[in-house]
Structures are given as C-alpha cells and as structure tokens.
Amino acid sequence: MVQGLVAGITTNAVAAFGEELGWRGFLQREFGLMGLGFWRSSALVGFIWGIWHAPLILQGHNYPRHPAAGVFMMIIGALLMLPILGYIRLKAKSVIAAAVFHRTFNGTYALSIMTIKGGNDLLTGTLGLAGFVSLAAVNLALLLCDRFFAKEPDAGKPADASNET
Numbered sequence: 001m002v003q004g005l006v007a008g009i010t011t012n013a014v015a016a017f018g019e020e021l022g023w024r025g026f027l028q029r030e031f032g033l034m035g036l037g038f039w040r041s042s043a044l045v046g047f048i049w050g051i052w053h054a055p056l057i058l059q060g061h062n063y064p065r066h067p068a069a070g071v072f073m074m075i076i077g078a079l080l081m082l083p084i085l086g087y088i089r090l091k092a093k094s095v096i097a098a099a100v101f102h103r104t105f106n107g108t109y110a111l112s113i114m115t116i117k118g119g120n121d122l123l124t125g126t127l128g129l130a131g132f133v134s135l136a137a138v139n140l141a142l143l144l145c146d147r148f149f150a151k152e153p154d155a156g157k158p159a160d161a162s163n164e165t
Contacts, residue, residue: 020085020098066121074127086098
C-alpha cells in the first residue's frame with residue numbers, strides 16, 4: 001500500500017502526466033468538449049479513453065482470462081473513472097492533481113487483486129464489477145456534493161480557461 005501511494009505521487013505521476021494532459025487537458029478542455037457540460041463531456045472522453053485501451057486489453061492486460069470482454073469492461077471503467085479524474089482536474093485547476101490521483105489509483109490497483117484468491121477478473125478488483133459499484137458510488141457522491149454542498153458547483157459548467165496547467 002505504501003509503495004503504491006509513494007509511487008503514485010512520484011514516478012507514476014510523471015508517467016501519467018502526458019496521458020492526463022492529453023485526455024483531461026487537451027481533449028476535454030482545449031478541444032472544447034466542456035461546452036457539452038461536465039457529465040456529457042466526461043461520458044464522451046471516457047468512451048474514447050476506454051476504446052484507446054483496447055489494444056492493451058486484448059493483449060491480456062487487466063483482464064488476462066477475458067480479453068475480449070475486458071475491452072467492454074475497460075470502457076465501463078473509463079466511463080466511471082473519467083468524471084472523478086475530470087472533477088479533480090477542475091477543482092485543482094491543473095492536470096497534475098489528476099495525474100497524481102490516476103497513478104496512485106493504478107499503483108494501488110494490485111492490492112484489489114492480490115488479496116483475493118480465485119475469482120473472475122470481470123467481477124473482482126477495482127476494474128471488475130465490484131470496483132465499478134464503488135466507482136459508481138463515488139460518482140453519485142460527487143454529483144450530490146457538487147450540486148447541493150459546493151459553494152460554486154463545477155460539474156455541469158465549462159471549465160475556467162484562465163492560467164491552468
């Protein structure tokens with residue numbers, strides 16, 4: 001756990017910076033998709049992001065026993081993960097925070113599969129059905145907190161374009 005957390009805020013974050021800059025920095029913000037609103041742009045970028053992972057998934061990454069079904073699972077995972085990363089990016093006004101979270105999430109991913117003996121890779125772990133339930137709950141909490149408790153709700157309005165990384 002400690003190793004995953006430390007790696008997430010150091011070397012892993014550096015590796016994720018390019019991906020975050022491309023997906024959340026360029027495609028979602030600079031390409032103008034935020035004009036669609038937070039949730040629609042998150043769904044569109046999440047779908048594209050999930051498809052983008054398909055070649056790696058088909059080679060057995062993340063879903064070694066179910067690579068074809070894994071592509072669809074990865075699309076669902078990306079759809080559920082994108083609003084979380086996008087919201088972090090909006091609140092921090094920087095892709096750096098999203099990169100740190102993304103790679104910390106990836107760095108601790110192994111914990112969810114190392115602690116479970118057996119099981120189906122489509123059902124267990126953070127990118128299985130069990131993880132999707134958790135990610136969906138986080139998305140719901142994000143929606144409710146932003147809508148009802150935030151002084152200035154961010155989800156649903158275009159990002160501020162001033163001096164962001």
